Amino acid sequence: MVAAMTQRDDDMTGQMSEEPWFLPGPAEPAPEPDPLLPGASRQPGESDIVAEWLAAQAALAMPLARLAQRLGALDERLARGPEGWRHRLALIEAAELGWFTGDRIAPDRLALWVALRLSGVQDDMAALTRAAWAVRRLTGGPGPMEGLADFLGRRDPREMAPGAESLSDRASAWAGMMEAARALHPIARAAMGFHLWALAGLDNPGDRLEAAVTAARIAAEECRGAVFAPLSLGGAGALRASGPVEQRLRRWIEGMEDAIRAAMRHLDDIQTWQARAQDQIAGLSGRTPPALVRVMVEWPLVSAPMAEKLTGASRAAVQRNLAWMQRAGLIREVTGQGRFRMWRARLRAPVQAT
Incomplete structure (x- = not known):
């Protein structure tokens, strides 16, 4: 009997020493994806990226053609109009882009800063400087494809780190990608350049403003009167960075079309006003x-x-x-x-x- 009780105590002790049944067991490691299997993730190469944008351009050929026609009409009008029209649109576009990037520079503050370098104590000097840079780049000068690092006119603090890749190197890599996409229409190539900005390592405080201004100049590189293609005059829908390539290009086309319509309406108004003022x-x-x-x-x-x-x-x-x-x-x-x-x-x- 004593032996039976001892055996029972040993069985109970063994049961108590086991892990409680309600605790989960050790998790099994997830299997490593086989890079050779179909559907395995991989980093897209330059040719893959360009092919995606070419496919998106082909799918949106009709909307892109209509947009190119609208941009051509704006270009022709600005070529025949006074120089002041281009400057006026550049100021409005720079102020609108500031709202998109979070700077929120009021047009009156921007005008005072550009014309007289006057600012208030409540003004963000860095934001004013960025907006003034945008106005200068949107009104003329060499374009980004003639030298992106010079076009940006900034020194990246990361260049000070030992072994860091210089801004010129990253700009050259981005420009090489843009050259590889010469088969794209300038409007579609501008959209690609905007969406590849961060991937190329060109991000910087205010980088979205730089990316948008650069893209606006590229989209109008074949124009004679328009220095840039408006992107934000009708809202910032063109600059939303989400979704597949075709969706991004579609938003880019629709947003730029709205912006060009707004620019043309504004030119109608200012032309009518100018005629009325000269008469009075x-x-x-x-x-x-x-x-x-x-x-x-x-x-x-x-x-x-x-x-x-x-x-x-x-x-x-x-x-x-x-x-x-x-x-x-x-x-x-x-x-x-x-x-x-x-x-x-x-x-x-x-x-x-x-």
């Missing part, structure tokens, strides 16, 4: 009124110090003519304050009382 100032003497009209065409927002510098007229003459233009319904003051006032063209003629 015809009876005025002096060179200040026509000079102010040109400034209002070129700049979306104008202050008295800006107008003084840009027209070369005296402060008294500028203020007197601004007041006359406001009374005539040609311009309106937008700040609503006594000092540091800003004016813009009243693109819609005020309704006359009957």
Whole structure:
């Protein structure tokens, strides 16, 4: 009997020493994917990337052709129009791109900074500098394919690290990919370059702004009057980076089409305003009124110090003519304050009382 009790105690002790039945057992390692099996993931090569974009371009041939026609119409109009139109669109585009990248620079602050290098204590100097860079690149100068590192005009702090790849090397690799995609239409190639920006290691604080400005210049590289193709005037839908290549290119085409429509409508408005303003100032003497009209065409927002510098007229003459233009319904003051006032063209003629 004692032996039986001892045997039972040993059995209970053995059972208690085992792991509880409700705990999960050790996890088995996941099997390694066989790189030779179909569907195994691999890093796409240069030819694979270009082939994807070529396939997307072929699938969207009709929308791309319509967009190219719209861009050609904008190009022709800007080629025949005054230089101020291009500058005005560049300022508006740079301000809109700032909202997309998170800088949120108001057009009046950007205009003051570009024209006079004036800023307020609340302004983000780095954001203003980036926006001013965008305005300069969108108004002229050598394009990115003539030397991307020079086009960007920045020094990457990572170059200071021992053994780090230089910005010039990364820019050359990106440019090589763009050259390999010469079979793409410039609009589609610009979209590819924008979406490959981070993959090429060109990311930087404000990199989305740099990528967008670079792409805008590439899309218009065959244009004569348009320095850049608008991307954000109708919203930032073209710049959303998600989904497969065909979906990205479709959003790019639709977003750029909206932006070009907005640019054409704006040019319609400013052209109508310019004709109305020239008709109303015809009876005025002096060179200040026509000079102010040109400034209002070129700049979306104008202050008295800006107008003084840009027209070369005296402060008294500028203020007197601004007041006359406001009374005539040609311009309106937008700040609503006594000092540091800003004016813009009243693109819609005020309704006359009957």
